[in-house]
Amino acid sequence: MLRIRRLPIDTYPENTAFLLRHANGYSAEQFQALRKIRVTGGSSEILATLALVDDEGIIGHGEIGLGEQAYRRLNLSEGTEVEIAQARPPASLDYVRRKIDGDTLGEAEVGAIIGDIAAHRYSPMEIAAFLVACAGFMSTPETLALTRAMVNVGNRLKWNAPLVVDKHCIGGIPGNRTSMIVVPIVAAHGLICPKTSSRAITSPCGTADVMEVLAEVNLSAEKMAEIVAKEHAVLAWGGRVNLSPADDVLISVERPLRLDTFEQMVASIISKKVAAGSTHLVIDIPVGPTAKVRSQNDAVRLRKLFEYVARHMGLVTKIVFTDGSQPVGRGVGPVLEARDVLAVLRNEPDAPEDLRDHAVALAGHVLDFDPAIEGGKGYSRALELLASGEALAAMERIIEAQGRKPAMPELGGFQHEVKAHRSGRIVAIDCERIAKVARQAGAPMDQGAGLYLMHKIGEQVSKGDTLYRIYAGSQAGLGFGCDCAEENSGYEIG
Amino acid sequence: MLRIRRLPIDTYPENTAFLLRHANGYSAEQFQALRKIRVTGGSSEILATLALVDDEGIIGHGEIGLGEQAYRRLNLSEGTEVEIAQARPPASLDYVRRKIDGDTLGEAEVGAIIGDIAAHRYSPMEIAAFLVACAGFMSTPETLALTRAMVNVGNRLKWNAPLVVDKHCIGGIPGNRTSMIVVPIVAAHGLICPKTSSRAITSPCGTADVMEVLAEVNLSAEKMAEIVAKEHAVLAWGGRVNLSPADDVLISVERPLRLDTFEQMVASIISKKVAAGSTHLVIDIPVGPTAKVRSQNDAVRLRKLFEYVARHMGLVTKIVFTDGSQPVGRGVGPVLEARDVLAVLRNEPDAPEDLRDHAVALAGHVLDFDPAIEGGKGYSRALELLASGEALAAMERIIEAQGRKPAMPELGGFQHEVKAHRSGRIVAIDCERIAKVARQAGAPMDQGAGLYLMHKIGEQVSKGDTLYRIYAGSQAGLGFGCDCAEENSGYEIG
Structure with a gap:
């Protein structure tokens, strides 16, 4: 039995548990090799990734540290005694494996997978396995089952109106x-x-x-x-x-x-x-x-x-x-x-x-x-x-x-103009590239970062005309954005 | 710039970096939402998952904590100043995405993926995406390319002999x-x-x-x-x-x-x-x-x-x-x-x-x-x-x-005999089930745990004869093993 200690460590989106490497009477490293442990106290239970600690200042003998996500989801107070065990993987992982093998899943199976995912019983690698298997092939009824399962595990808003x-x-x-x-x-x-x-x-x-x-x-x-x-x-x-x-x-x-x-x-x-x-x-x-x-x-x-x-x-x-x-x-x-x-x-x-x-x-x-x-x-x-x-x-x-914001944030103070390298008519603008330049410049984290487009498809430009202006909140952001635009501005001039 | 602090936290197999949630002059949460950051100091660089800390006892202002894996792989000493940035995903992930879309990859592309994986630039979810995409379909030349790439990124032993x-x-x-x-x-x-x-x-x-x-x-x-x-x-x-x-x-x-x-x-x-x-x-x-x-x-x-x-x-x-x-x-x-x-x-x-x-x-x-x-x-x-x-x-x-071990570890002291539920000839033994019972009983972590099979296919047994004995080093292990054998012993008696 280990006593819960809440650790002020946020390991979004995963549950993480922390154990002293030595001196808990079992081999913590062998638990860790299995990637996930089950933490059980009374009727509460979570699965968590295990991190090993070599410093008793962080976690003591007879204790199990829980990061913010794990602590909140287990929902037991500090000092409560819990047991740990090798986690049995969620049963629905068998359905994921069948999907990987090319099977088509029924509504109950998709529902079980989504229920386990919503309850945070899947690790990111298991979620990736499900998503990539679905990306390979997914039938229309499977898509409907997925939709229904996702609705079933969440909140639903209700409005007293016939037309929403x-x-x-x-x-x-x-x-x-x-x-x-x-x-x-x-x-x-x-x-x-x-x-x-x-x-x-x-x-x-x-x-x-x-x-x-x-x-x-x-x-x-x-x-x-x-x-x-x-x-x-x-x-x-x-x-x-x-x-x-x-x-x-x-x-x-x-x-x-x-x-x-x-x-x-x-x-x-x-x-x-x-x-x-x-x-x-x-x-x-x-x-x-x-x-x-x-x-x-x-x-x-x-x-x-x-x-x-x-x-x-x-x-x-x-x-x-x-x-x-x-x-x-x-x-x-x-x-x-x-x-x-x-x-x-x-x-x-x-x-x-x-x-x-x-x-x-x-x-x-x-x-x-x-x-x-x-x-x-x-x-x-x-x-x-x-x-x-x-x-x-x-x-x-x-x-x-x-709740109105007091003032709109300023546009990024670091700016650069991307110029036409030749004269002609703009025949194409690459949406992916424009998005990438804006992201590299810092959007959306940096609210004032992004691009302002001076010209659109069909317009005539002369060599040296500004195609768009890049805005960034930092020199580094502007640098990343410019590098990206330099590689390919996203504009095609015919 | 942040100063490296080595945290005695082992987050195998991933690199993890730890930052104070507030007070570093940028929004740590937005970095975290991106899952991975790049930590750069001089010519050294790693990608790491970010955990946020709300206690200055663990990590201070102006510091970045590195778990064991991250510290070892970045290979810079404590106190060294490093920069962090939103990690650009490894370029080879584009090939993984093409593989997910059903493309067949060439040798250079597989080599790039394996190089990034060996350098720990992929997160488990990215590795899962690659593996599941390959599980969907993989050509023989792709398999060869994978083999060659895996040899190229590792050590090679050499023996002075024509026949090894x-x-x-x-x-x-x-x-x-x-x-x-x-x-x-x-x-x-x-x-x-x-x-x-x-x-x-x-x-x-x-x-x-x-x-x-x-x-x-x-x-x-x-x-x-x-x-x-x-x-x-x-x-x-x-x-x-x-x-x-x-x-x-x-x-x-x-x-x-x-x-x-x-x-x-x-x-x-x-x-x-x-x-x-x-x-x-x-x-x-x-x-x-x-x-x-x-x-x-x-x-x-x-x-x-x-x-x-x-x-x-x-x-x-x-x-x-x-x-x-x-x-x-x-x-x-x-x-x-x-x-x-x-x-x-x-x-x-x-x-x-x-x-x-x-x-x-x-x-x-x-x-x-x-x-x-x-x-x-x-x-x-x-x-x-x-x-x-x-x-x-x-x-x-x-x-x-x-280096001979001083003595062979003892067999598990907790034992249970699984009996034949009827008389007849053994017609099948399920390898997967037998493996599962042994694992549940604690093997291989518990060296003395496992099974001893008394009868094999073709042998005649009477109801109540022992089919196999389960060994475990703990009552819990024995319980898991027995539950598993109870559900299905793995023996079919005809």
Whole structure:
């Protein structure tokens, strides 16, 4: 028996336990070679990775140290006596092994895997094994089972409304910050739109990162309900409300591995929307040579997968294919994108047209869900709400309700202009490369970092013209961004 | 800039760095969300997982704590100033992603992946992604490329002899401890046989675990050379001499995931044999309904893969299919298997016949590599060396040279007899189940734990006869073993 000692060490996302290497009456090293131990006290039990300590100042004889995650999840107080044993791997790992061998899994098996993942019984390597096996092949019913399992293990928000709308883009296009325009338009119209967004996964920023420049986004479910009751809509960070905890764990592995399959995408998006209580959803699929979806065939395959899963989950969807040939708007990065969004909402004359057009079209599709709107009139209604300033007013109320940030963070003080190396017409802009330059410059961690695009596809430039300006908050960030742009600016001049 | 502080925390196999959560002038949490940081000082650099500390007693302002692995691999002294940055993922991860997408990789790409893995630049989840992608599909040239890459990143032993023989079994059959009989026979004949073995991966014990009961196995390359010069052979643990460090890293992930594909098996075995300086190799492939290879088709596929890779690596092989329908010998577990081996070498009348026959046959194949032996006479020569006691004498000299253990560890004091639930003839014994019972009872960590089989296939038993005896060093171990045997004893009585 070992006594629990809480160690102030945060080993996100894993549980870690700490033992003295010697003098506990068993070979700690042999436990460690097995990678995981089971810690049991009463009816509480966790699996944890084992670290060995050679200093009795950190952990004493007869003690087991628990890092923050392990301590919180075991949920027993310091000094409680616990036992440790070689962890038996979660039973559902047998299903993962079958998936690796090429089997197709049933609903109960997928449910068991997701239950164990949500309960933090899988190590990152086991999660990676599951995800990569699924990336090899995953059937449509498996994708549905995954979606359902992810909904079942998380919270669900409830709204007293027959129509709860949402809009989601699959991502991949820098600057494509339409949600922050669509949501206030829809709110101004009076539909319920409790939007939860993610932070950047592999991109320079997510909607939550951009909204955070203007307002608090770390909102509880209660606070969200309060804001929606008053303003019809909210733009919150989804991570706080634990809508799909299994998906959050999966993403913590997908992100560093940059895994992004259609099946995982559909399960992730649909599960979060169902958990958020949405009834009607517009999904934006940008299609372009450097977008996530690169051909019409792929777009149709993805559309059908969304439709199948959403229908079986009771969610009404409208799938929209949009132009994903280049970044949308001018800014890429939290502050720069927030500026673009505000320019559109304020109807400023130099607001990026493509961002405005794109957002209004999507808002129109959302408004078309409203039975009170005459068929096909969603678009003109959206345009009207934007032009009249009603959308801006709604946005200001939402910002106020969430908690307005005292001042927008400054743009990065370290800047560099990337020039055209020849004269000609811009024929292509590589979305992946633009995203990479912005990330290297520091976005989204550095809110003022990113790019501002001076020219878009179809425009004529002369040699030496500035294609875009890189912003960074540090010399190092600017250096990384410039190196990346130097290697390949992402612009093709024909 | 942060000053290195060495923390006495062993986070095998990963590098871990520790930072105060607050007060270092940047957001440590955002670094942590990225999972890995790069620590750079002068020309030294490592990637490390980041743990956040909330106690200045463990790590102070302006300091970065390095766990044992990270400290050793960065190889800079305490107090040295280092920089940290968001880790750029190893470039070779792009190839892993291509492999996940179904591509076939070339030699340079596989080489880059293995180089990064051997340099500990991959996290376990990244290694898992590579292994699972390879488990999905791997071409024969990819397997060869993997083998060559694994040899290139490790040490290579050199022997001044035209003929350096070895023998390897692919495993999966409990009790099949033939190496400890084959090696002394071959040594007695005078061939050079510097055998390196592994510890148990998924089995109740490996040859290194069993040999360790009798002699020291943790030998340096120099010590091995010294012993081989005198005794022609050695039975050492391969982990010490760093023959295939990339394979050791891969195995640290394969083991908990219980991944065991033919391709990884061939690359692992052939790379280690080439690195150990072998020129001629006998490979034992047991075939049986609960063995690793379960059909003649699979056996032939595996044989061809071994032959292709070995030939291109310049290694002469003889592949032998053997009876893998049940455990070999009577004992399963380090001490119990060592007893069986000694009984055979000592020509004791009750020595397990199947173990002796199996070992002599394999030794005969090894001796057939000797040009001085008349065609087909290897078997009779092996039998002669065993029967005459020359093999036993060679084993005693090898044990003496490696460092004889003062006394064999005792058999586990907690015992339980598993009885036949009906009368009849034994028609099958499940190798996987027998291995599992032995592991649950504590083998190999508990050297005296394991099973002793009283009956084998074809024998007649009466209801209540003892099928096997479980040994464990603790009541808990015995309990786990008995539970496992209770669920399924592994014996089928017809």
